[in-house]
Amino acid sequence: MAARRGDTLLFERMPVIASHAAVGGKKEGEGPLAAEFDELFPDNNCGQANWETAEKILQLRAARLCLKKAHATEKQVSLVLAGDLQAQCTASSYALRELHLPFVGLFGACSTMAEALGLGAALCSAGLADGLLAMTSSHFCAAERQFRTPLSYGAVRTPTAQWTATAAGCCLLHPAGQGVGIAAATFGRVEDYQIKDINNMGAAMAPAAAATLLRYLHDTGQESKDFDAIYTGDLGHLGSRLFREILTAEGLVMKNHIDCGSILYDAARQNVKSGGSGPGCCAAVLCGHILPRLERGSYRRVLFIATGALMSQTTFLQKESIPAIAHLVELRGPECTVRG
Template identity: 80%
Template sequence: MTQRCGDTLLFRTPPVIAAQAAVGGKKEGEGPLAAAFDELSSDNRFGQSSWEAAEKYLQLRAARLCLQKAQLPEEKVRLVLAGDLQAQCTASGYAMRELGVPFAGVFGACSTMAETLGLGAALCASGAAEHLLAMASSHFCAAERQFRTPLSYGAVRTPTAQWTVTAAGCCLLQPAGPGVPIAAATFGRVQDYQVRDINNMGAAMAPAAASTLLHYFADTHTEPQEFDCIYTGDLGQVGSSLLRELLAAEGLLVKNHVDCGCILFDAAEQQVKSGGSGPGCCAAVLCGHILPRLLRRSQKRVLFVATGALMSQTTFLQKESIPAVAHLVELRAPEKESGA
């Protein structure tokens, strides 16, 4: 049974993340979370003919690794919820062309992983789906070509800019059984603080993260200190600082916040400026870093809040401001320790 409290869905019989996998590229393999990935490649093309095809491969490989770990044949997958940054979610569409299972494309920009998890959990909890894959990806080179400038242009990156992560993460959701329970999901409201700098996504997205967290705390009558960690993705260093300021203005002093974009790379050594970003950033950190901690029970209860900037290449060129949204899922450790 699912209970609705304001903007939050409470799953009285929580669906579970039964398996997960993360795949990354060269820069991700040089970062502090390299060991968290199931598979890494030193070739960011992954043997493909284009950056866009490489991202398709990322998604397909993450999905198949996840199913392999779950020992579940592809034909038993009932639905895939997936998204990416490419126009019309083409990386996801082309990946699912090869997987050949029911597919619903989801776009939430960098918030896509939390969005697919929340929607997937609701479908599983209602009895509408089982053996459901929730996944997201991004690729640095494909994203730069689409939203900013081609790599060969050699543009100088500003201190507020973030580095789009080349990675994919995939979770297998089941209505019940062993795994990490999804206790709740909060779908965010679009926020727009009139930020127009495409090289400062953290400033555009921080208000959305604050809004969703405030709604979740009000809906569930909880406080930040009740959680082992509040993970956001991907605000980077600039957005993380702004989030803490926005929450402090509401009387919440958050000391247990970690941003996926700040821990996937070493900002100083890897020259990623404010940190990592992209749907693949928080998807990979979730699958490779957060879920294993919950399975080992080194953390018992966490919030996973993914944020997304909802502009397009066209609206950016039209000098529009950047609206953003954040979606949240509450994750808990299983009652007994499970293998990671």
């Protein structure tokens, strides 16, 4: 079971991530983390007739590869927690239509992977789930069509804009056993910095990431220096700078912060402006980059903070500000899964 301390759940007997898989598209295959993906598609259509269906394929491949790596089958999965950016989470719903497994749809925008891991760990810890899949995805073309302008318009991207990753990540959770431990989860609160620019998600999300991290540190008595790395989901270059400035103003100087959106692409060479974004961004970096380092012992303790902008297609047209949220999970290497 978990103990609650403030906004944070502490798992005395840590649920584990037994397996994981990352899948990406063409641009991800051209980036600095290409070798860390389990599978890369040579084009963003993924062999499908449209981009929305292509995103469904990303989730299906991530789920099936995750199970294959664990030598498990779909019959050994008791629940799937998944979500995406498409209206009504259709990429996840259509993927689960084929997997035909018990499914709870989540929407936390780009924070969905940490949300799924935190909820999944709570369910596993309580003995309510075993063989639980936590996954999410995003697709650049589908997201642009839904939230901004169709690509055929050829709109000029601003320097603050980020590139929505065409990617998916999936983790298989068990209540106990071998794997990376989930030691704690802090569910965030909605923060609003009064940002109204749809092309400046980093600035909208940075305050939420800072607020959740500060609450976790207060709840647990930990210090930022206790961790090998503190990863944010997809603040990008601009949002990461703002995140550190907010924390510095609170007396916390960050020396071990890494942003998934800042390392997924080569910003100078790939023309992604302020970096990567989308639920699939941090999910793929988690599954392909962070978890293997914990498994190998390169990292012992990591904080993973996924951030999400919670606007809709309608609210931003109504000139509403963009509220944001950040969820956090503490991850420990296999040798550190005994709390201490």
